[in-house]
Amino acid sequence: MALAQAIMASLITEGPSSGYDLVKRFDEYISCYWMASHQQVYRELRNLERQGWISAETIVQTGRPNKTVYSATDLGEQQLSAWILLPSEPTPIRESLMIKMKAGHLVPLPDLIQELVYRRQLHATNLNRLKQLESETFAQPAALSLSLRLHYLSLRRGIRYESEWVAWCDETLEVLNHWSDADLNPQPNLEPSQEQ
């Protein structure tokens, strides 16, 4: 629903871009607040052009395929501004790992622990990547434009989010490891008497 606005925000703050540029930017840092696949981005660009929020210009390139560069129109910028002023609700949470926790008594404890270790690693890796971005882009805070400072605040949210995940994994792993030691290891409920 807000993919259109995420694209508009990027075109306005980062300037005219090709679909490919946008996809790269989504992968690099936009995904820390709005994830989108390349298929979604290309489709949305066509929608936005049809509605007149962006305009397309074909850049002829020799030796490699032509590219289409999109720019936000005045209409697009006005529409984005108006959308920002509308109140918005938090994203609904959908975390499959928590479903696994809830029904965790169905599987052996070591399997649950393994899954948590894996998730901790994913979030720790992403956290490092975001901290890297933070130190690269925001090394000299005095020199930052308003736009960059606002960008920084959204990056902070990404860093906090990933830190929180790592902290929860650590907290939870400590509890589960303690259960392991105490030999509370649950027996899986897999009905071993059944063949199929």
Add this chain to the structure above:
Amino acid sequence: MALAQAIMASLITEGPSSGYDLVKRFDEYISCYWMASHQQVYRELRNLERQGWISAETIVQTGRPNKTVYSATDLGEQQLSAWILLPSEPTPIRESLMIKMKAGHLVPLPDLIQELVYRRQLHATNLNRLKQLESETFAQPAALSLSLRLHYLSLRRGIRYESEWVAWCDETLEVLNHWSDADLNPQPNLEPSQEQ
């Protein structure tokens, strides 16, 4: 994708339930890890019954509409166990508020601040609700079953998540209020020369 598993997990840990019971449970605490509307729940229950993961029993009630109570079948429990053992990725993040931050220079700073104050309040309210649940259900930790202890861990994640949101809002509001004081208030880019 995992709505089916969220329902199965609830039927297995909380026992046979009607669609309405499940919807209430989603509203009460499942939503802190998996949000679902009543329409989704009812549709998914029909799918699950068709696939044999759950079985339905009609309870005839006098004076009020009959209800259908669903129970997990052995097949359903096995399928859920197998699914838990599959590795899973984090949910893609989609936070429209961060898009607003990114393009925040397009609107007056007080409007951005107002939106943040509103969001802080939403998360603070939800945090209090979850803490309430925590203190109600987990007052006597010694008496808890394995299943309830696992439930508690997922509730902890919800509490951490909402705390983190409140903390980010506070951090960000402090920065923005400071800008306000310093008279860095950006002028909106709304092209006042245009009539339409």
Add this chain to the structure above:
DNA sequence: CGTGCCATGTAAAGCGTTACATGATTCA
């Protein structure tokens, strides 16, 4: 000469959101 990057799509299926709908009971 193969791998990966540049650059851009189509198609189908599944999932989520919004709107609409029904009809009884209980409580103020």
Add this chain to the structure above:
DNA sequence: TGAATCATGTAACGCTTTACATGGCACG
């Protein structure tokens, strides 16, 4: 008498995901 709760849906639309597809260039 009206509002809220119990209890359960259908339909349409739109967004997301997954799979498949193309074709040149650069680098080792």
